[in-house]
Amino acid sequence: MEITTRLEFDAGHRIPDHKSQCRNLHGHRYALEITLSGEIIDAEHASENGMVMDFADVKRIARETIVDRWDHAFLVYRGDTVVLDFLNSLPSHKTVIFPSVPTAENMAAEAFKLLKAQYQDTFGNQLKLVKVRLYETPNSWTDAFDLI
Numbered sequence: 001m002e003i004t005t006r007l008e009f010d011a012g013h014r015i016p017d018h019k020s021q022c023r024n025l026h027g028h029r030y031a032l033e034i035t036l037s038g039e040i041i042d043a044e045h046a047s048e049n050g051m052v053m054d055f056a057d058v059k060r061i062a063r064e065t066i067v068d069r070w071d072h073a074f075l076v077y078r079g080d081t082v083v084l085d086f087l088n089s090l091p092s093h094k095t096v097i098f099p100s101v102p103t104a105e106n107m108a109a110e111a112f113k114l115l116k117a118q119y120q121d122t123f124g125n126q127l128k129l130v131k132v133r134l135y136e137t138p139n140s141w142t143d144a145f146d147l148i
């Protein structure tokens, strides 16, 4: 079985070498969809009985791991020194330094890597993160999978 839940957040970014307008500082309302697979839990009287994982717990983990960190932050490539220096000059600014250019693809890959370690198979139902889908706009999105 697969389950999917969706969270949204706002963040700023830029693609410094982009050929067009994405080189400008701008923001998106991102949507993050998390898909997990596993067997349906068969544990009489357990809160999770009949579920792959409680959607509330899927979202709580995603909030703690990604959304609370990236929401209303500016995501900056660590090599984008002109913008990084500017952001560092702003008192108490919420800045997330990225190891790669914060394209939708790199953000989804980073989210997958961080989330994979957080979804634990506590009920022995082969719970597994299978996909992270990130919408950068309502019309454009990317899917990250486990490449290992």
Ligand SMILES: Nc1nc2c(c(=O)[nH]1)N=C([C@H](O)[C@H](O)COP(=O)(O)OP(=O)(O)OP(=O)(O)O)CN2
Residues within 6 Å of the ligand: 015, 022, 026, 102, 103, 104, 105, 136, 137, 138, 139, 140
């Ligand atoms: N493969 C990718 N292409 C682009 C990315 C990306 O992350 N991966 N990012 C951008 C820019 O960030 C840009 O903000 C989004 O571009 P675009 O889809 O062209 O923006 P629109 O506002 O025109 O999108 P609508 O879907 O029409 O609202 C560029 N390319």
Ligand SMILES: [Zn+2]
Residues within 6 Å of the ligand: 013, 022, 026, 027, 028, 136
């Ligand atoms: Zn953008």
